Amino acid sequence: MFSRTMKDKLFTAALRAALGLCLAVLAVLILAIIVAGAKAISFEFLFSPARDFGASGGIIYQITGTVLIGITASLLVLPFATSLAIYRADFVKSDRVKRMIDTSIYSLNGIPSIAYGLFGLIFFVNILGTGLSWFVGAIILALMMLPTVTLCAVAAMKSLPRGYRENGYALGLSRKDVVIRITLPQSLHGIVTGLMLGLARAVGETAPIMFIATAFSGVTLPGSFREPVSTLPTHILALAQQATNPDALANAWGASLTLVFLVFVLSALAFIARIRLSPLSERHT
Amino acid sequence: MTQPQLHLVGAPAPIPAIELRNFSACYGDLRVLKDVSLSVPARSVTCLLGPSGSGKSTLIRSLNRINDALPGFTTNGQVDIHGECCMTDFNDITRLRAKVGMVFQTPCVFPCSIAQNVLFGVRNRKLSKIEKSALVEKSLRSAALWQDVSDRLDAPAGALSVGQQQRLCIARALAVTPDILLLDEPTASVDPVSARNIEALISELKKDYTIVMVTHDVRQAGRVADHAIFLCDGEIIEQGTRDHMFSKAALPKTRTYLLEEFCDC
Numbered sequence: 001m002f003s004r005t006m007k008d009k010l011f012t013a014a015l016r017a018a019l020g021l022c023l024a025v026l027a028v029l030i031l032a033i034i035v036a037g038a039k040a041i042s043f044e045f046l047f048s049p050a051r052d053f054g055a056s057g058g059i060i061y062q063i064t065g066t067v068l069i070g071i072t073a074s075l076l077v078l079p080f081a082t083s084l085a086i087y088r089a090d091f092v093k094s095d096r097v098k099r100m101i102d103t104s105i106y107s108l109n110g111i112p113s114i115a116y117g118l119f120g121l122i123f124f125v126n127i128l129g130t131g132l133s134w135f136v137g138a139i140i141l142a143l144m145m146l147p148t149v150t151l152c153a154v155a156a157m158k159s160l161p162r163g164y165r166e167n168g169y170a171l172g173l174s175r176k177d178v179v180i181r182i183t184l185p186q187s188l189h190g191i192v193t194g195l196m197l198g199l200a201r202a203v204g205e206t207a208p209i210m211f212i213a214t215a216f217s218g219v220t221l222p223g224s225f226r227e228p229v230s231t232l233p234t235h236i237l238a239l240a241q242q243a244t245n246p247d248a249l250a251n252a253w254g255a256s257l258t259l260v261f262l263v264f265v266l267s268a269l270a271f272i273a274r275i276r277l278s279p280l281s282e283r284h285t
Numbered sequence: 286m287t288q289p290q291l292h293l294v295g296a297p298a299p300i301p302a303i304e305l306r307n308f309s310a311c312y313g314d315l316r317v318l319k320d321v322s323l324s325v326p327a328r329s330v331t332c333l334l335g336p337s338g339s340g341k342s343t344l345i346r347s348l349n350r351i352n353d354a355l356p357g358f359t360t361n362g363q364v365d366i367h368g369e370c371c372m373t374d375f376n377d378i379t380r381l382r383a384k385v386g387m388v389f390q391t392p393c394v395f396p397c398s399i400a401q402n403v404l405f406g407v408r409n410r411k412l413s414k415i416e417k418s419a420l421v422e423k424s425l426r427s428a429a430l431w432q433d434v435s436d437r438l439d440a441p442a443g444a445l446s447v448g449q450q451q452r453l454c455i456a457r458a459l460a461v462t463p464d465i466l467l468l469d470e471p472t473a474s475v476d477p478v479s480a481r482n483i484e485a486l487i488s489e490l491k492k493d494y495t496i497v498m499v500t501h502d503v504r505q506a507g508r509v510a511d512h513a514i515f516l517c518d519g520e521i522i523e524q525g526t527r528d529h530m531f532s533k534a535a536l537p538k539t540r541t542y543l544l545e546e547f548c549d550c
């Protein structure tokens with residue numbers, strides 16, 4: 001029989017071990033990407049176009065492609081997610097409708113990313129005949145981001161003390177005014193956090209966009225909505241398939257490091273937005 | 286139970302600013318106000334007194350229909366504001382709220398400057414810069430806050446003390462130029478000195494406004510009220526002038542509550 005303190009100690013040790021394992025895996029992964037990636041990264045690599053399917057040259061058009069699709073997806077998702085969140089948080093009275101909306105949002109979040117890719121391929125490329133288009137890719141990524149952004153926005157709106165809205169109504173503001181002048185500005189931190197989190201996930205995705213929005217070689221800046229681009233994750237996929245070529249592998253590590261850095265910056269921005277934009281009521285307590 | 290008295294005892298009946306006839310209110314199935322009839326004279330302070338849960342907040346929040354947004358809240362009966370039916374004559378509910386201002390128990394300032402807070406309810410009115418700063422000054426002076434903040438109108442309102450924030454909320458309500466001011470326990474969350482300031486302010490404001498306020502503090506009611514309404518368990522036990530309510534002529538229940546803050550209804 002173990003004594004009580006012994007059990008306590010064992011339990012604590014198990015928790016510590018779990019935490020240690022998580023940290024170790026994270027550290028090894030990041031260290032590996034940094035060590036292997038740093039060798040490939042240079043000014044030249046970051047700012048010149050890819051040659052030989054990426055085995056030589058750089059990743060400038062993969063960076064621009066990722067940024068272009070990311071920004072466009074954000075701009076597309078923002079109005080939809082915000083309206084949906086306002087409707088869910090302030091306009092729906094019936095609990096049944098609230099549950100229905102929540103279930104739909106969570107289901108949307110649960111759909112695997114490859115399914116989004118297939119949907120895009122069938123609906124846009126085949127039925128609407130758009131061909132490979134970066135803009136369609138942005139639409140699909142926007143759909144993928146919708147749940148994250150909406151949920152964060154709803155959470156921020158719900159946590160806003162009822163007093164703010166009541167004071168607004170008591171001053172004679174209409175429902176529209178209360179939304180525009182009280183609810184929205186005071187939940188901006190939630191919207192921006194959701195956007196950054198969703199974007200951080202979306203820019204790392206390969207599956208939803210590889211059939212519909214990207215090509216693996218010969219792409220530059222798109223001249224119209226109906227051209228493909230190349231992105232960092234799809235480029236890494238292409239390079240990994242040539243892993244027997246050491247140059248290609250080195251560049252894959254370099255592109256990975258660039259992508260990790262990009263995601264890190266977005267997450268850091270989300271963190272800052274959370275603090276800078278959170279309403280007074282939360283900051284003081 | 287005594288019949289609610291429509292006419293105030295011991296005073297000539299003036300034209301009421303607010304009149305309720307057989308007014309009832311329910312949250313879902315819970316009937317919180319039961320056939321309440323009362324009248325509030327203009328340009329005076331009327332205090333709503335009663336034990337916790339007696340429906341004081343519900344009553345005051347029915348006067349500007351701020352409770353309409355709550356799911357399951359229903360009302361029955363007549364509420365007249367200056368002779369206009371509060372429920373039907375105000376199709377535009379924002380017009381009702383412009384006439385009937387309200388200040389809540391906990392001050393809630395918006396995260397913007399002091400001046401912007403004052404102007405929060407008048408954004409839709411076309412005002413020049415000069416008119417705006419005049420309105421800010423006038424409202425802050427009326428709320429006895431001008432002395433404290435005149436040199437930092439652009440400072441964030443959240444930096445004010447709680448008592449100052451409550452006066453800012455009053456200034457903000459006054460800027461909309463209402464006739465009636467509803468105050469739900471306006472001094473409950475401020476320190477005693479600020480509470481005295483706000484009491485003095487209320488006595489000053491009654492020259493221009495009709496004030497209805499909820500208070501738990503019987504002595505406070507004794508200081509500021511012109512009229513008092515004693516509410517218990519959703520029914521009005523007695524209403525009348527302060528002098529009547531605090532005298533020996535008042536009903537035994539009223540006297541018990543005012544003297545011992547205890548009620549057995």
Ligand SMILES: Nc1ncnc2c1ncn2[C@@H]1O[C@H](COP(=O)(O)OP(=O)(O)OP(=O)(O)O)[C@@H](O)[C@H]1O
Nearest residue numbers: 312315317335336337338339340341342343344355
């Ligand atoms: N939103 C609500 N939903 C359901 N019931 C409510 C709601 N608000 C108040 N009630 C109920 O209505 C009754 C009266 O509440 P009200 O807030 O009007 O009392 P009060 O006199 O203001 O009390 P206090 O002095 O504690 O503020 C209480 O029994 C309360 O439980």
Ligand SMILES: [Mg+2]
Nearest residue numbers: 341342343469
């Ligand atoms: Mg109350």
